[in-house]
Amino acid sequence: MSDIKNLSLFRDLPYINGKWVDCAKTVDVINPASDSVIGSVGCASVQQAKEAILCAEQAFYSWRETTAKNRSLILRRWYDLIMKNQKQLAKILTVEMGKPFDDAMGEIAYGASFIEWFSEEAKRVYGDVIPSYATNQRSLVIKQPVGVVGAITPWNFPNAMIARKIAPALAVGCSVVLKPAISTPYSALALAQLGEQAGIPAGVFNVITGDANKLGAELCSNPIVRKLTFTGSTSVGKTLIKQCADTVKKVSMELGGNAPSIVFEDADVDHAVQEIMISKFRNSGQTCVCTNRIYVHESILDEFVSKFSDAVKGLKIGNGMEKGTQQGPLINKKAMKDVHKIVKDAVKQGASLVLGGKSHSLGHSFYEPTILCDLKQDMDIAKQEIFGPVAPIFSFSDEQDVINKANDTEYGLASYFYSRDIGKIWRVSEKLDYGMVSVNSGILSSETIPFGGVKQSGTGREGSKYGTDDYTVIKHINMSGI
Numbered sequence: 351m352s353d354i355k356n357l358s359l360f361r362d363l364p365y366i367n368g369k370w371v372d373c374a375k376t377v378d379v380i381n382p383a384s385d386s387v388i389g390s391v392g393c394a395s396v397q398q399a400k401e402a403i404l405c406a407e408q409a410f411y412s413w414r415e416t417t418a419k420n421r422s423l424i425l426r427r428w429y430d431l432i433m434k435n436q437k438q439l440a441k442i443l444t445v446e447m448g449k450p451f452d453d454a455m456g457e458i459a460y461g462a463s464f465i466e467w468f469s470e471e472a473k474r475v476y477g478d479v480i481p482s483y484a485t486n487q488r489s490l491v492i493k494q495p496v497g498v499v500g501a502i503t504p505w506n507f508p509n510a511m512i513a514r515k516i517a518p519a520l521a522v523g524c525s526v527v528l529k530p531a532i533s534t535p536y537s538a539l540a541l542a543q544l545g546e547q548a549g550i551p552a553g554v555f556n557v558i559t560g561d562a563n564k565l566g567a568e569l570c571s572n573p574i575v576r577k578l579t580f581t582g583s584t585s586v587g588k589t590l591i592k593q594c595a596d597t598v599k600k601v602s603m604e605l606g607g608n609a610p611s612i613v614f615e616d617a618d619v620d621h622a623v624q625e626i627m628i629s630k631f632r633n634s635g636q637t638c639v640c641t642n643r644i645y646v647h648e649s650i651l652d653e654f655v656s657k658f659s660d661a662v663k664g665l666k667i668g669n670g671m672e673k674g675t676q677q678g679p680l681i682n683k684k685a686m687k688d689v690h691k692i693v694k695d696a697v698k699q700g701a702s703l704v705l706g707g708k709s710h711s712l713g714h715s716f717y718e719p720t721i722l723c724d725l726k727q728d729m730d731i732a733k734q735e736i737f738g739p740v741a742p743i744f745s746f747s748d749e750q751d752v753i754n755k756a757n758d759t760e761y762g763l764a765s766y767f768y769s770r771d772i773g774k775i776w777r778v779s780e781k782l783d784y785g786m787v788s789v790n791s792g793i794l795s796s797e798t799i800p801f802g803g804v805k806q807s808g809t810g811r812e813g814s815k816y817g818t819d820d821y822t823v824i825k826h827i828n829m830s831g832i
């Protein structure tokens with residue numbers, strides 16, 4: 351059930367300039383649901399990373415000369431191949447990352463939707479003609495690919511976080527060197543294999559698996575790389591921004607979050623429960639847009655806690671490959687221990703445990719879905735990104751006060767609230783200091799919308815008509831003597 355080594359899309363070596371390259375070292379990849387070794391993957395050396403960057407530079411010169419339609423057709427073929435192989439890709443994803451197979455199927459379709467979207471956007475990277483400042487002069491603006499892109503992606507969406515970056519980059523004519531998370535390399539390598547079948551030329555899309563610090567430092571410091579795009583924690587993001595400073599790279603950063611979900615007194619409580627279940631427990635709470643703090647109006651607190659607890663008790667925990675599983679393990683034991691520490695500290699600081707609060711009897715990296723109540727804004731848990739299946743519930747009584755509390759964080763990625771009062775919906779939407787606000791829904795992401803944060807949640811936007819901006823530079827052409 352968990353063997354993926356025989357699958358045709360299984361590859362375990364870095365992919366550089368259209369070739370699977372041997373490595374002096376390998377590292378084991380672990381299935382978090384069983385702690386068993388799935389296989390080992392080659393670790394690219396820094397020298398191999400340099401070669402990948404050089405090859406990407408060579409490939410860039412010809413790729414950028416291709417027509418938008420040509421790049422569009424290749425991306426469209428890639429999309430078709432991914433959807434044709436959806437089940438195989440989902441199986442690889444579940445086995446290396448742990449999320450339920452149905453969720454993995456959803457992630458493959460979600461990731462592919464960005465490739466489809468940017469295959470369409472490739473043809474719409476328009477420039478401008480600016481009204482002239484002198485009679486014999488004209489000003490044009492064209493958008494051009496920024497150059498070789500370095501991409502560093504996390505393990506929580508081993509497929510989609512890659513697709514969201516590579517698709518716009520390739521669409522506008524950039525080439526890419528990708529470093530996926532070492533705990534989930536197989537999804538990335540499978541994508542590269544399908545990219546080759548779709549006709550992506552050698553060197554345009556390279557994948558280097560291996561040591562994050564060394565390969566990341568090379569991507570950030572190498573002057574050939576003109577842009578770095580990263581999804582991951584805020585602390586690593588800050589390190590990468592510093593490393594990119596010496597070569598003044600364009601950067602986009604999709605970093606951590608501390609999403610509030612506010613349930614106002616006029617909300618449909620059943621609906622709010624259903625949506626917060628999704629935004630809290632999806633991916634076992636391991637997404638940057640997961641609800642991190644739940645604020646419930648004091649007049650509906652008891653009703654909410656009771657209905658929410660019932661829903662949480664119904665979650666089916668298990669190996670993601672087992673039918674009906676709704677919540678898999680955390681990515682590894684360390685992640686499970688980190689989550690447990692957050693819960694223990696909150697209880698020490700006065701929180702009451704309503705449900706869960708310990709590692710799950712399934713063992714390995716599984717953690718019980720947990721609910722905490724009686725929380726105060728000055729507790730550590732209000733400031734931390736939990737990244738696990740833990741739901742802290744705060745109560746509030748005043749609209750402006752809850753907005754202040756929701757904004758009381760260094761992060762600013764996703765936020766959610768529930769209300770049926772149109773005036774309040776406008777007021778609160780405008781006052782939340784977040785890149786994304788979702789009203790009456792626990793899901794806000796699709797390829798059609800600009801995904802990204804403010805404050806220490808990052809810069810740049812992925813998806814939507816804005817999504818190509820991160821991979822282009824603006825050139826002004828001044829024409830005189832007319």
Ligand code: ADP
Pocket residue numbers: 502503504505506529530531532562563564565566567581582583584586587589590
């Ligand atoms: P998470 O907490 O979600 O694992 P990280 O920010 O630690 O997030 O990891 C996200 C990605 O960043 C992974 O691909 C990881 O290998 C990579 N990474 C972690 N540390 C560094 C680093 N110092 N330099 C470059 N990449 C790094």
